[in-house]
Amino acid sequence: MKILVTGGAGFIGSNFVHYTLRTRPECRITVLDALTYAGSRASLAAADQTRLELIEGRIEDATLVDRLVADCDLVVHFAAESHNDNSIANPAPFVTTNVVGTFTLLEAVRRHDRRFHHVSTDEVFGDLELDDPERFRETTPYNPSSPYSATKASSDLLVKAWIRTFGVKATISNCSNNYGPYQHIEKFIPRQITNVLSGIKPKLYGAGLNVRDWIHVDDHNAAVWAIIDRAKPGSYYMIGADGEENNKTVVALVLELLGKPADWFDHVNDRPGHDLRYAIDATKLRTELGWEPRYTTFRDGLDATIAWYRDNEAWWQPLKAEVEARYARQGQ
Template sequence: MRLLVTGGAGFIGANFVHSTVAEHPEDTVTVLDSLTYAGSAEALAPLGDAATLVVGDITDAPLVDELVAGADAVVHFAAETHVDNSLADPSAFVTSNLVGTFTVLEAVRRRGVRLHHVSTDEVYGDLPLEDPTVRFTADTPYNPSSPYAATKAGSDLLVRAWVRSYGVAATLSNCSNNFGPYQHVEKFIPRQITNLLTGRRAKLYGTGANVRDWIHVADHNTAVRAILAGGRVGQTYLIGADCQRSNLDVLRTLLGIMGRDPDDFDHVSDRAGHDLRYAIDPTALRDELGWAPVHTDFAAALAATVHWYRDNEAWWAPLKDAVEAGYAKRGQ
């Protein structure tokens, strides 16, 4: 296939490009990324000329149309994603997540190109802490809590409408929290790892009771590839690895891996409107497409992630001070 990967220099997108080049050398890969603070050309540099990077904005309709015209399929990762940033300034989220997705949809509609739209479980809001057996399904009503989640929910609904109204050949996926290489240091797991690597203390929102359903980025991307290959047009697939952990549990696991005392961290101000629990039911994806996660030992996958950040300080160190300065201004 000739693949166009939007947001392919971001965390999940870059990992998707790496796995595509390694596992599907018959494909040609073009990345469209505006290289905002969250995009990194350095994340693609090890691939050399195996992937082509086009620096441009997802809302640039002529550019998007030109790139889509040369593709067999588009995998749409491009989005603003950090909840804290959306609470501070939601405008960029409206532009990227809504206008950007509209721009992609119009291009694939004109050109008759297959689309896979990547979204988040945060569109569903949150779940109660009391019953861990209750999980999100594709039929769960949308109930977003943050500007980030609201704009991703809006982008999902645009895709569904373009499938129904215009016959666009699109699939959707909503995934739980990812971790792994090349994740920006503003995010929870890499922030704590790099805090400890730089002599800072780890930080925990509130009491740390909030629960997330974690998945290694490589498992997310094998699911995306399976959906791209065999997913039914118009279908939403939920991607998860059955790995619910409280933030406190994740942090204490990290502290143990890094040889620290389990209480060697600071409590900081909680996030506004902080969702209580996310949990994904991936049964439909597993039954229909035969997908299953590989990185099922959470502690081992987390230890490998710590190892990656230790070995790749040159990639994340230039980002670290600015991120921590921003958190400090918010008392976090």
Template sequence: MRLLITGGAGFIGANFVHSSVRVHPEDSLTVLDAMTYAGSRESLAAVENDIRLVQGDITDAELANKLVAESDAVVHFAAETHVDNALADPEPFLRANVIGTFTVLEAVRAHGVRLHHVSTDEVYGDLELGNARRFTESTPYNPSSPYSSTKAASDMLVRAWVRSYGVRATISNCSNNYGPYQHVEKFIPRQITNVLTGRRPKLYGSGTNVRDWIHVDDHNSAVRRILADGQIGRTYLIGAEEERDNLSVMRAILRLMDRDPDDFDHVADRAGHDLRYAIDPSALYDELGWAPKHTDFEDGLRATIDWYRDNETWWGPLKDATEAKYEGRGQ
């Protein structure tokens, strides 16, 4: 299969490229990435001889058309994703997430190419703490932030292009990912690299906010399964049923790094901080026979800590600027 991977130099996309090279060496992979601060050639260095890497903007219609025309399928990861950045400056999120997805949709429509659109559980808003309810494919959209609202808009565009134009597309909404190559602005790698650089870890508010965690390799194996066997027009929710509050995750990181589990600072909470995310992945389990392999969160967390400990050359150049940005926000 000739596969075009948008945003393939970012966190989840790069891991998808690595697993594709490893598990599907028969595929021909083209990565399109704008190489913003969140994209890194270094993330693809180990597989650079196995792929074609094109630096370009997903909103460039001419480039998108050219690359899509050469492909059998597109996996669309490209997006601006960090909620704090969206709160500070939402315009790049509108351009990348909405106009970028529109551009991809028009290209796959023109050339009859299969599309899988990668999205987030944050489009559903949040759930009450202590409630047993979980997000399903029929949960109404209720986004809380500029980030999640632009991802909700992109999902709606995909659905409309499927219905109006017959585009062969599927959507997945996934819970919080963790693993290698995640930018140090994100919660888990920020705390790990704070410890590794002698800084005190930082926790928003009281840390009672709950997230549903999944290892990035499990997310990507689900995307592959949907791409192969998913029903056109369907939305699949991807999750590993690993709900944990942020305080528990912080203490687990500190314990696994041989630090006092209370050795961190509470900082100002994020504006409009969603309370709880929880995914019901039963349709993916039942219909496509998928299940996560990383079923012990702390084992996955330990391996992630080891990766950051062993790869400071990858994240080190990003760290000081990231922490300066947080310090400017009082976080």
């Protein structure tokens, strides 16, 4: 099988490449990545290079996308601008990549009759109250809060329309917050881990009560393969591992696992429009496709993630000063 992975040098995409090459010896992968600040050749350096090709380019480039789609059996679409803070500061790249880029891929997939899996986020559904017993399901209405989540919602709706109107053989997954190796250190969990490893106090938005439903990236990618292997075209699935924790608890656990006092952190300005709570109901995925997470507790997954960042300082340390300087300018 020849697979085109968009955004395959980014966080979740690069982990998908490693996971696939490790578990699927029949697969060859072409990665298409713009190699912006969030993508890195270094994230793919440890992969089997005999079954991997990395092409630097943008998913809005219709000529390039058409050529690559024609030469593959399956497209797995991870490429996205994905950082909420950046979308608030400058929404334009999010519209270009997430909306126009997805449209470009869908048109190529339609022309060449290729299978397509679209990777999305639970943020398209907005947020839940902290005491709400409900969780996001496949039938939850879209209610995005930020430019990022609005453009991801738009891309989901494009895929759904291309499935219904043009018969594109696509599936969609909406996943909760990922964490794990190769995640850019601007993101919440790796920022806190690398802060402590650098002797800097972790930073907590506001009161730290915002809740996310955390899943280890390997569990996410195993679920993506379950959908590719066993789901019917046109199906949608929620991916989550029952990992609800608020930000304050996450910081406390990072401090505990790294041997620091529980109060060794700083409060910083909250994000504008910060969603309160995300929570995923993955019943459909579990019952229909038989998927179960490997990391059954958030603590185990976080411990493994901390070990990776401790052992791979050369990957993240060159980014650290710039990231912290940018957050300092934002009062965060």
